[in-house]
Amino acid sequence: MKDTLRKTIFYSIIIILTAQLSMNLFITDFRISIGVVCFSALLYLTEDFPLFPATVCSAAGVYISRILVYWFQYGSLDSSCLTYMPEMYFYICYGLLLCLYTRFYPDYRKKKNTAFFILTLIDYLANLSELFLRIGTDSLEIQAQSGILLVAILRSLITWCILIVFERYRLFLLKQEHEERYRRLLLLTSRLNGEVVWMKKNTALIEDTMNTSYQLYHELKKSGSDDALSASALSISKDIHEIKKEYLLIMRGISEALDQELTSDGMYLEEIFRLLKDSLFLLAREQKKELSFSFSCQDNPYTRQHYALMSVFRNLFVNALEADTKNSVRITADVTQKDGNYKFTVTDNGPGISPDNIPEIFKAGFSTKINYTTGEVNRGLGLNLVKDLVETQLSGNITLSSIPEETIFTILIPSNTLCADHMASNQNKK
Numbered sequence: 001m002k003d004t005l006r007k008t009i010f011y012s013i014i015i016i017l018t019a020q021l022s023m024n025l026f027i028t029d030f031r032i033s034i035g036v037v038c039f040s041a042l043l044y045l046t047e048d049f050p051l052f053p054a055t056v057c058s059a060a061g062v063y064i065s066r067i068l069v070y071w072f073q074y075g076s077l078d079s080s081c082l083t084y085m086p087e088m089y090f091y092i093c094y095g096l097l098l099c100l101y102t103r104f105y106p107d108y109r110k111k112k113n114t115a116f117f118i119l120t121l122i123d124y125l126a127n128l129s130e131l132f133l134r135i136g137t138d139s140l141e142i143q144a145q146s147g148i149l150l151v152a153i154l155r156s157l158i159t160w161c162i163l164i165v166f167e168r169y170r171l172f173l174l175k176q177e178h179e180e181r182y183r184r185l186l187l188l189t190s191r192l193n194g195e196v197v198w199m200k201k202n203t204a205l206i207e208d209t210m211n212t213s214y215q216l217y218h219e220l221k222k223s224g225s226d227d228a229l230s231a232s233a234l235s236i237s238k239d240i241h242e243i244k245k246e247y248l249l250i251m252r253g254i255s256e257a258l259d260q261e262l263t264s265d266g267m268y269l270e271e272i273f274r275l276l277k278d279s280l281f282l283l284a285r286e287q288k289k290e291l292s293f294s295f296s297c298q299d300n301p302y303t304r305q306h307y308a309l310m311s312v313f314r315n316l317f318v319n320a321l322e323a324d325t326k327n328s329v330r331i332t333a334d335v336t337q338k339d340g341n342y343k344f345t346v347t348d349n350g351p352g353i354s355p356d357n358i359p360e361i362f363k364a365g366f367s368t369k370i371n372y373t374t375g376e377v378n379r380g381l382g383l384n385l386v387k388d389l390v391e392t393q394l395s396g397n398i399t400l401s402s403i404p405e406e407t408i409f410t411i412l413i414p415s416n417t418l419c420a421d422h423m424a425s426n427q428n429k430k
Contacts, residue, residue, distance in 0.1 A: 004050050004053065005053075007048070007049075007050050007054075008050045008053040008054050008057055009057070011042055011046075011049065011050070011054045011058075012054050012057035012058045012061055013061070014038055014042070015035045015038050015039050015042070015054070015058040015061070015062070016035070016058060016061040016062055016065055018033070018034055018035045018037070018038040019033040019034075019035025019036075019038075019058075019062045019065070020033070020035075020065065020069070021033060021034050021035075033062075034155070034158070035058070035062065035091075036091075036094060036123060036126075036155055037155050037158050037159050037162070039054075039058065039091075039094065039095070039098075040098070040115075040119050040156075040159045041159050041162045041163065042054075043098060043102070044108075044109055044112065044115065044159075044163050045162075045163070045166055051095065051098060051099055051102060052095065052099055054095070055091065055092060055094075055095025055096065055098075055099070056092070056095075058091055058095070059088045059089075059091035059092045059095070060088065062087060062088065062091055063084055063085070063087065063088035066080070066084040066087065067080050067081060067084060070084075085133075086130045086133040086134050087130060089129065089130055089133060090126050090127065090129065090130035091126075093125070093126040093129045093130070094122060094123070094126035097122040097125060097126060098122060101118060101122065112160070112163050112164070112167060115156075115159070115160055115163060116156050116157065116159075116160040117156075119152075119155075119156035119159055119160070120152045120153050120156040121152075123151070123152035123155055123156055124148060124149055124152040127148040127151060127152060128148060131144060131148060189307060190306075190307045190308075190310035190311045190314065191311065191314070199247070202247075203244075203247070203248065206240065206243065206244045206247060207244065209240055210237055210240040210241055210244060213233055213234075213236045213237035213240060214233075214234070214237040216233045216237075217230055217233035217234040217237060220233055266302055266303050266304035266305070266306050267302070267303065267306040268300050268301070268302050268303075269297055269300055269301050269302075269303065269309075269335065270295075270297060270300045272306055272309055272310055272313070273295045273297075273313070273333060274295075275310070276310065276313055276314055276317060277293050277295065279314070280293060280317050280318070280321065280331075281293070283318065283321060284321060284329065287321065287322070288327070289321065289324070289326075289327055289328070289329050290327055290328045290329070291321065291329050291330075291331070292328070292329070292330040292331070293317075293330075293331050293332075293333075294331075294332045294333070295332070295333045295334075295335075296332075296333075296334050296335070297334075297335040298335065298336050298337055299337065301342070301415075301418060301419045302419065303418050303419055305393070305394060305417070305418055308389050308393050308394055309394075311385065311386075311389055312386050312389050312390060312394075312411070313333070313344075313346070315382040315383065315385060315386050316346045316386060316409055317331055317333075317346070318382070319382055319383065320346070320348035320350055320407070323348075323350045323351065324348065324349070324350040324351065325351060329348065329349065329350070330348065330349040331346070331347070331348045332345075332346070332347045332348075333345070333346050333347075334347075337415065340414060340415050340416070341396075341412045341413065341414055341415060342412070342413045342414075342415055342418050343410065343411070343412055344409075344410070344411040344412075344413070345408060345409070345410050345411075346408070346409045346411075347406065347407070347408045347409075348406075348407050349405050349406060350405075350407055351404060351405075352402045352403050352404040352405065352406065352407055353400070353402040353407055358400060358402065361383055361400060362383050362384055362386075362387040362398075362400075363384060386398065390411055390413070394413045394417055394418070395413070395414055395417045396411055396412050396413035396414065396417070397411070397412055398410070398411045398412075
């Protein structure tokens with residue numbers, strides 16, 4: 001009840017204030033205002049609009065405001081109370097007609113295209129009723145009829161335009177929201193895909209560890225070692241086997257969830273880097289670093305390897321951003337095509353990588369990044385994953401050169417690997 005009252009007062013004040021913007025038509029006291037435009041627009045644009053209470057309050061408010069304005073202008077009321085009475089009747093008539101319309105067509109908000117004709121008719125009838133109270137049968141003359149019809153058309157057209165603008169703006173915001181969600185979904189999928197690649201690679205390690213433990217059990221058994229010790233080796237082998245089963249089930253579940261998405265349409269290279277650029281700038285703001293990022297490409301190939309490429313370059317970009325201790329970070333990415341290969345060059349102005357660390361940099365678990373506040377060391381899997389994706393999934397190779405203030409990763413990927421599906425589809429079209 002209180003909420004309805006607050007809404008009624010708020011919307012009525014808006015209508016009353018906009019009703020002050022008016023002009024005279026035909027006769028001195030017949031005023032045409034834009035309050036009606038506001039009235040109908042609010043009805044369509046707001047949920048749970050208190051139509052009947054707002055009608056009564058607006059009609060009374062406009063009537064009282066007209067009298068007060070007259071009193072401030074002329075210092076007396078004279079006949080203003082009777083003069084402005086028909087205008088109050090107009091708002092009551094207009095609101096009641098809207099009530100009837102919304103009652104018989106409860107889904108009126110879904111029919112914005114027909115709103116123009118309905119509002120024109122309601123506006124015309126309400127104006128006719130007010131004009132009839134003022135001048136009687138003279139309101140039926142051609143000049144008066146054409147005038148109120150023209151006013152009804154113009155006001156309804158303004159309302160309809162407002163509704164269309166708001167609808168377009170709402171769709172624009174919705175589109176932006178969907179695009180942002182889609183970008184986040186692409187990044188998430190690429191990261192999950194990278195984790196699955198890493199999990200598949202680790203399956204062999206789990207298998208080898210289980211076999212080693214089982215072999216140890218047999219060796220201990222043959223050598224006549226303590227039964228408890230050999231039993232422990234067998235128990236470890238069994239535990240690893242159980243872990244392996246659970247591990248494979250988890251990996252299969254993630255893979256099945258990703259399969260449909262991973263086989264979807266690809267992306268153009270510029271789209272991939274634009275998406276990564278947006279996410280990188282967000283990360284830079286979180287880390288309170290100033291980022292300069294540039295990307296250049298001779299052409300803009302279409303590829304279905306977009307998730308692998310996103311995983312590769314996201315890891316390289318994030319590594320460069322996190323490794324740089326300065327507040328200003330510069331990253332450039334250049335793509336050229338030569339001799340049947342795409343050459344990707346990623347350069348950053350970070351502190352560089354020690355010559356002693358370069359041979360170790362692509363090994364799993366190796367990391368030079370540590371959080372000195374928490375003592376947490378980076379997983380050291382990013383560059384190992386990058387190397388695995390480039391060499392295994394993309395049939396390419398990656399090299400590294402580094403000096404202080406400049407680290408360069410160079411990746412070569414065969415054109416037929418990067419654009420195989422697109423080339424095949426173009427050949428089929430021919």
